[in-house]
Amino acid sequence: MGGFFKLLKGGSQSSLTAAIVNFIISGLKGGAFVLTGNVAMFAEMMHSLGDAANQFFVFIGSALSKKSPTDRFPFGFGRLVNLVCLGAVIIVAILSYETVKEGIHHIMQPGHGAMSTRNLLINLGVLGLGVILEVGVLYKAGKEVLQETNNNYKGLAPLTSAFVHSKNAKPATKLVFMEDTVATVGGILAIIAILIAQFTPFNIAEGIASVIIGLMMFYVVYKIFMENAAGVLGEHAPEMEIRVSQILFSNEHIKDIQRLFVLKEGEDLHVEATVELNHHLTLKEVDDIREQLTDIILQQHHVTDVNIEFKDNDGVQAWPERADDMDHRMPGQNGIFKHHN
Incomplete structure (x- = not known):
């Protein structure tokens, strides 16, 4: 058991941090959805929950991949992190589908328009807090991207130049960086959609935002699946x-x-x-x-x-x-x- 916990210390810290933060955020968004019934909040709840589960599995996989070779597995466990990432994206794919489906349902059958001031403040407050926390996780992941690629990671570089170098980062770090980029953009998009639906007759804005968030999640699924499938097979560099x-x-x-x-x-x-x-x-x-x-x-x-x-x-x-x-x-x-x- 002691060896297992020692392995966990070598896991991707950005994945662990992101998993904890996203579990907290998904709980807040879930509570807000129950109180307000807002479809954009539902999309964001599903997004955060998928990210949290995904990132937790990636943390475990990145830790176990560092296990020393054995007689049965003489070449080590390096590809295990790719296998875990492939399994984790299945969760995100399912949640992406649910998010898009819920968004389409809202577009076909829009709600009653403006919500109460209380519900508006709850939604905006939770989404705003979520964006702030996601930016913090994104900054940490961006910093790890730049560290792993031997680039300067001071100032705002983790939020700017990290996008250029993320393709050369470790699989676990790259996944966290991509997911939290989408999560941050999705949170901002949800806030905009709620404000549009609140103050204009365009009631389907939240449904459209939900569909866009779901499609962004599908993009992450595609990118991570293709890269880690190649890693499992063994690709040249x-x-x-x-x-x-x-x-x-x-x-x-x-x-x-x-x-x-x-x-x-x-x-x-x-x-x-x-x-x-x-x-x-x-x-x-x-x-x-x-x-x-x-x-x-x-x-x-x-x-x-x-x-x-x-x-x-x-x-x-x-x-x-x-x-x-x-x-x-x-x-x-x-x-x-x-x-x-």
Whole structure:
């Protein structure tokens, strides 16, 4: 049991924080829906509840994925986080459907228009508080995105530049960031819809908002499903392959790369390479080259395992870019490579 709790400490903290916050928000929105019967509030309640359940499962999955390899599973549990994400999006998909259905029902049969001042204040108060809390979670997730991608995370950067770098973040962090982006936008949209329905004859505004929120949730389902399905199957990481090839060619003794692939398993990257060397090198020199290159590659983001094999140069260029055409600056100089701790 102690080992299980130790694993939980290594889970995605942004997922855990988001799950707790969204459970609280869903309870507040559920209470407001019971008191007011507002359809936009129902959509937001379902959205927050789906996010909370999703993020909790992702937290558990991200923690268990760090479990050490066993005799039965010698390659570890890295892909477990992808499996959990795939299961979690099923919950969001069901709630998305219910949200869209309820919105369409309200559009077809709109309510009575303006609500009482008491109900208006309840809805706006709960939604406003929800948006504030969601922005806090979004900021934390954005900060983790920038930390994981080795970018500056000060000031408003987690709410601005994190969108550009989120595609390179860990699966769990990316999911939380995407879900809370939609949750924040959905909360603001619900507030606008309630105000429109309250002060104009456009009574179907809340139903339209509910449909839009549901469709945004479906978009998250699609993105997360496609990315994690690829992770479960085991996908290659082309950007890291380019970076690793540059690192390999940065050594003057590397003349060609016969084979190179970077396999992505969950949050981890595994590097396999076969390279060609000059004939005259001693075994000690080859071992030194292997150690130097392995250390540099392991410092790249998410890389956990490196296997480099050496062969004599056969004089036939197999890699698309020749070593003589590469920029031979060592990693870390002039910003070509960044070391990730």
